[in-house]
Amino acid sequence: MLHRLLVEPFALPFMQRALIEALLLGALGGMVSVFVLLRRLAFVSDALTHTVFPGVVLGYLVAQTRGIVWGALLFAVLSAVLLTVLSANRRVTEDATLAILLTGFFSVGVVLVSRRTSYTADLTGFLFGRILFVDRREIVETAVVAAVVLVALALLGKEFLLRAFDPDGAAALGYRIPLLDLALNVLVALVVVAAVKAVGTVLVIALLVVPAAAARLLSDRLTVILPAAVAGGALAGWLGLAASYQASVYHGLRLASGATVVLALVALYALAFAAAATRRGLDRLGWLNRPAPGARAST
Amino acid sequence: MSTAAPLFADAFSRRALLEAVLVGALAGLVGVHVVLRRLAFFTQAMTHATFPGVVLAALLGVNLLLGTGIFGVLAVLAVAWLWSRPGAEETSVIGVVLAAGFALGVTLLSAQAGFTRDLSSYLVGSVLTVDRADILATAGVLIVVVLVLAAVGKELILGAFDRGALVALGYPAGLLDVVLLLLIEATVVAAVPAVGTILSVALIVAPAATARLWTDRLGRMTAIAVGLGVFAGAAGLTISQLQNVAAGAAIVLVACACFALSWLFAPRYGALGRWRAGRAAPLSTVDAG
Numbered sequence: 001m002l003h004r005l006l007v008e009p010f011a012l013p014f015m016q017r018a019l020i021e022a023l024l025l026g027a028l029g030g031m032v033s034v035f036v037l038l039r040r041l042a043f044v045s046d047a048l049t050h051t052v053f054p055g056v057v058l059g060y061l062v063a064q065t066r067g068i069v070w071g072a073l074l075f076a077v078l079s080a081v082l083l084t085v086l087s088a089n090r091r092v093t094e095d096a097t098l099a100i101l102l103t104g105f106f107s108v109g110v111v112l113v114s115r116r117t118s119y120t121a122d123l124t125g126f127l128f129g130r131i132l133f134v135d136r137r138e139i140v141e142t143a144v145v146a147a148v149v150l151v152a153l154a155l156l157g158k159e160f161l162l163r164a165f166d167p168d169g170a171a172a173l174g175y176r177i178p179l180l181d182l183a184l185n186v187l188v189a190l191v192v193v194a195a196v197k198a199v200g201t202v203l204v205i206a207l208l209v210v211p212a213a214a215a216r217l218l219s220d221r222l223t224v225i226l227p228a229a230v231a232g233g234a235l236a237g238w239l240g241l242a243a244s245y246q247a248s249v250y251h252g253l254r255l256a257s258g259a260t261v262v263l264a265l266v267a268l269y270a271l272a273f274a275a276a277a278t279r280r281g282l283d284r285l286g287w288l289n290r291p292a293p294g295a296r297a298s299t
Numbered sequence: 300m301s302t303a304a305p306l307f308a309d310a311f312s313r314r315a316l317l318e319a320v321l322v323g324a325l326a327g328l329v330g331v332h333v334v335l336r337r338l339a340f341f342t343q344a345m346t347h348a349t350f351p352g353v354v355l356a357a358l359l360g361v362n363l364l365l366g367t368g369i370f371g372v373l374a375v376l377a378v379a380w381l382w383s384r385p386g387a388e389e390t391s392v393i394g395v396v397l398a399a400g401f402a403l404g405v406t407l408l409s410a411q412a413g414f415t416r417d418l419s420s421y422l423v424g425s426v427l428t429v430d431r432a433d434i435l436a437t438a439g440v441l442i443v444v445v446l447v448l449a450a451v452g453k454e455l456i457l458g459a460f461d462r463g464a465l466v467a468l469g470y471p472a473g474l475l476d477v478v479l480l481l482l483i484e485a486t487v488v489a490a491v492p493a494v495g496t497i498l499s500v501a502l503i504v505a506p507a508a509t510a511r512l513w514t515d516r517l518g519r520m521t522a523i524a525v526g527l528g529v530f531a532g533a534a535g536l537t538i539s540q541l542q543n544v545a546a547g548a549a550i551v552l553v554a555c556a557c558f559a560l561s562w563l564f565a566p567r568y569g570a571l572g573r574w575r576a577g578r579a580a581p582l583s584t585v586d587a588g
Binding site: 043092093096103104110111208253255265269 | 333334337338339340342343385388390391392393394395397398399401402403405406408409410497498500501504505507508511512544545547548549551552555558562568570573
């Protein structure tokens with residue numbers, strides 16, 4: 001039964017490719033999501049998923065599908081730099097700046113797309129992705145990005161953590177905080193660029209936020225959160241694809257694969273939430289049953 | 300000039316103009332609180348989390364505003380509840396609700412036949428097709444927002460600047476938070492027909508953020524934000540009629556252009572003003588010495 005649900009769908013070549021892509025992106029997103037959580041970059045991630053849109057459109061106009069990644073990369077870096085520059089004005093808080101950048105860039109993309117005939121299909125593909133249609137080249141691209149991010153985190157992970165927990169300490173040690181921030185933003189942008197074409201913006205923002213948020217509910221320790229987020233991201237990719245396949249093939253219900261993966265992620269979050277609440281409840285009962293430390297002293 | 304067709308001559312575009320002006324005023328008014336409270340990400344999340352309501356309303360054939368309104372309230376309650384849990388981190392809670400809501404909408408949409416149909420108009424708005432009911436709904440939301448802000452606006456502002464004082468004075472701070480979140484949600488919902496789910500956040504945040512570059516006074520900031528919202532609505536619509544581009548995107552780009560210009564040239568807080576102040580500072584210390 002379980003075999004039919006979770007393994008059989010992936011006998012088909014296109015499902016195998018989708019699975020590899022989903023596992024890669026799930027693990028990659030889960031890893032980066034820990035830093036997104038620690039540095040509170042959820043909104044930055046969301047903004048980046050939108051600001052690459054004009055780049056995707058321009059890249060496609062200039063060099064068809066081959067240009068998408070480069071256009072997206074250009075606009076991701078451009079928006080990361082613009083964000084840093086605009087944040088210099090203290091009158092406007094970073095979140096307002098982000099919202100304006102996000103919608104402004106996105107509008108440029110919409111204006112560019114609205115002059116094309118296949119307007120709606122383009123927009124839909126960008127938002128929801130086409131993970132079932134990923135080819136070998138895209139998987140290789142994702143793997144390369146994953147390798148780059150891994151190397152960068154191996155080199156700079158400690159610095160990112162120090163900057164997250166003790167920015168003053170990091171500055172005192174001589175680290176250039178704005179450069180570290182820019183580096184992390186660019187890493188997030190890389191994940192967005194790697195994922196946007198295959199899985200769409202909806203899935204990217206979920207991958208960059210939910211795995212670590214769920215893992216954080218289960219533990220305070222980074223050594224637990226990081227592997228749990230990576231495993232959770234990959235697991236959700238697998239379960240979501242399997243569920244979407246089951247629904248379409250056996251129940252005649254078409255479910256967008258990318259969005260189903262997100263719903264699997266959200267289900268994992270809900271499970272983690274329930275587990276945390278249960279543990280707190282049991283803790284409290286435990287306090288009732290055995291004497292609390294210090295209780296003896298007060299009586 | 301006589302050869303060009305007069306702008307806003309037909310009933311469609313006059314209704315569109317009225318709707319754009321109303322939405323602009325509403326967005327400017329609520330935007331002040333969004334900017335002062337740093338709720339831009341929450342607003343962005345609302346625009347995505349109401350998406351299942353859009354899809355369900357289209358599937359069941361009920362009013363769009365009803366569907367988005369119900370899902371918006373659900374999203375507000377989810378955010379408020381998750382925020383109140385121990386150890387919750389605000390931005391990641393918003394991110395989770397955003398992703399969950401939008402993914403639910405996409406899944407519902409894909410289950411229906413004709414995956415791509417009519418979607419873009421919800422995402423980027425179609426102000427030229429608003430009907431009398433949309434305009435009445437926007438006007439209704441505007442009236443409610445004005446009344447609520449007249450009643451508890453001062454308390455909301457106090458909460459933005461000094462939450463501790465608000466609690467100490469005995470106000471129900473948590474309830475006031477939910478009221479504000481609901482106002483924002485109602486504004487997002489009202490703006491959807493005109494500028495769509497994704498771009499409504501710009502119309503809410505950009506005019507208020509621009510106003511903050513021009514003044515320190517709250518009353519003036521509100522007036523400027525409302526004025527800019529109305530201006531962005533009317534000017535964007537005009538541009539879209541002249542140049543044949545998507546109206547929602549044109550409105551947003553006008554609002555963003557106002558922000559960019561003010562960021563550069565606002566007298567005291569613009570880049571130019573700060574640069575001149577930076578140059579003047581050493582002189583003034585010499586004077587003082």
